[in-house]
Amino acid sequence: MNVPLLDLKAQYSAIKAEVDVAIAEVLESQHFILGPKVEQCEKAIAAYSNCAHAIGVSSGSDALLISLMAENIGPGDEVITTPYTFFATAGAIARVGAKPVFVDIDPVTYNLDASQLPSKVTAKTRAIIPVHLYGQMAEMDAVMTVAAEHGLVVIEDAAQAIGAEYKGRRAGSIGHYGCFSFFPSKNLGCAGDGGMVVTNDAQRAEKLRCLRAHGSKPKYYHKIVGGNFRLDAIQAAIVSAKLPHLDDWTAARQRNAKQYDELLREAASPVGLPTVVTDRHIFNQYVIRVSDRDELQADLKKKGVGTEVYYPVPMHLQECFSYLGLGEGSFPESERAAKETLALPIHPELTEAQARFVVESIGEFCARKHPSVEALSLA
Numbered sequence: 001m002n003v004p005l006l007d008l009k010a011q012y013s014a015i016k017a018e019v020d021v022a023i024a025e026v027l028e029s030q031h032f033i034l035g036p037k038v039e040q041c042e043k044a045i046a047a048y049s050n051c052a053h054a055i056g057v058s059s060g061s062d063a064l065l066i067s068l069m070a071e072n073i074g075p076g077d078e079v080i081t082t083p084y085t086f087f088a089t090a091g092a093i094a095r096v097g098a099k100p101v102f103v104d105i106d107p108v109t110y111n112l113d114a115s116q117l118p119s120k121v122t123a124k125t126r127a128i129i130p131v132h133l134y135g136q137m138a139e140m141d142a143v144m145t146v147a148a149e150h151g152l153v154v155i156e157d158a159a160q161a162i163g164a165e166y167k168g169r170r171a172g173s174i175g176h177y178g179c180f181s182f183f184p185s186k187n188l189g190c191a192g193d194g195g196m197v198v199t200n201d202a203q204r205a206e207k208l209r210c211l212r213a214h215g216s217k218p219k220y221y222h223k224i225v226g227g228n229f230r231l232d233a234i235q236a237a238i239v240s241a242k243l244p245h246l247d248d249w250t251a252a253r254q255r256n257a258k259q260y261d262e263l264l265r266e267a268a269s270p271v272g273l274p275t276v277v278t279d280r281h282i283f284n285q286y287v288i289r290v291s292d293r294d295e296l297q298a299d300l301k302k303k304g305v306g307t308e309v310y311y312p313v314p315m316h317l318q319e320c321f322s323y324l325g326l327g328e329g330s331f332p333e334s335e336r337a338a339k340e341t342l343a344l345p346i347h348p349e350l351t352e353a354q355a356r357f358v359v360e361s362i363g364e365f366c367a368r369k370h371p372s373v374e375a376l377s378l379a
């Protein structure tokens with residue numbers, strides 16, 4: 001049996017007619033950059049995230065970058081985030097010339113440990129970027145409390161968490177900015193690069209719109225220096241066509257997660273399971289924890305099961321951040337997670353037989369590697 005980590009072809013074949021019509025409309029209109037399709041998509045994403053404004057941008061990475069630019073964050077400033085994330089989070093901070101300051105993660109959720117935030121705030125701190133990793137939101141109450149106490153801006157990196165909820169509130173709607181990615185492998189993906197910033201602040205929305213088009217307003221008159229951060233109409237049309245399916249896909253991911261939980265508990269007890277502590281985890285990833293992760297990954301690969309490590313090297317150990325002088329041991333939980341976590345196939349199209357095969361394969365591995373813990377047959 002072959003179990004791919006992701007099955008985008010299966011998703012496309014299920015909604016091909018709708019996506020193809022959406023693309024054809026853009027081609028007919030020959031209006032490719034911003035315009036009505038982008039505005040329509042922005043309205044839909046704003047509504048979906050319970051936010052007043054949404055600004056379509058060129059990628060999730062650029063959503064983070066433009067949010068920092070909108071706050072004039074730059075050299076001399078510090079921005080606090082987690083070292084256990086996709087590179088773009090820390091990369092955006094460095095690209096505006098600010099200093100990334102890391103707090104370690106909570107080993108249960110893999111999100112930043114908000115209790116450690118106060119110890120990292122200095123006179124130079126300007127913002128906090130919590131990352132809602134794997135589709136589960138960070139401890140936002142605590143983040144917002146620290147931010148309010150110190151007058152900091154909060155930029156939610158919700159690239160993996162569109163539609164996730166924390167105490168009934170949607171990802172992106174709690175901080176001053178929420179950043180989404182439509183990278184094809186995200187839960188709501190387009191056919192290339194794309195992203196969006198959401199905000200409830202009209203002035204911030206206005207500045208983001210201006211920055212996304214080289215800071216021009218009106219056209220060819222530039223008060224500030226922005227960039228080309230525009231979303232194109234084909235990507236927006238695809239996102240709009242897929243959005244009505246997102247809740248069904250999320251429900252399927254949640255069903256798959258529940259099934260994995262039950263099967264793994266039975267058949268592979270040495271494996272650490274994801275812990276859901278918020279209202280709505282959207283399972284962009286289903287991530288298990290094992291001490292012999294690399295061996296398990298190689299073993300699963302041989303059996304035709306696709307897995308991925310998100311992420312093998314925490315930010316503070318990346319070569320490009322060596323200037324920060326943060327060596328091995330600085331953030332022990334992030335370092336341990338980087339060695340032990342493994343994402344299993346969780347996509348909505350995953351069949352029950354496939355999930356069972358994945359778990360059986362893990363169970364066999366555990367029985368061989370950890371014979372003292374008995375692995376049960378699932379047959």
Ligand SMILES: *Cc1c(COP(=O)(O)O)cnc(C)c1O
Nearest residue numbers: 059060061086088159160181183
């Ligand atoms: C995917 C991702 C991004 C970047 O999004 P792109 O659209 O690929 O630029 C940023 N942060 C996190 C946590 C992500 O998973």
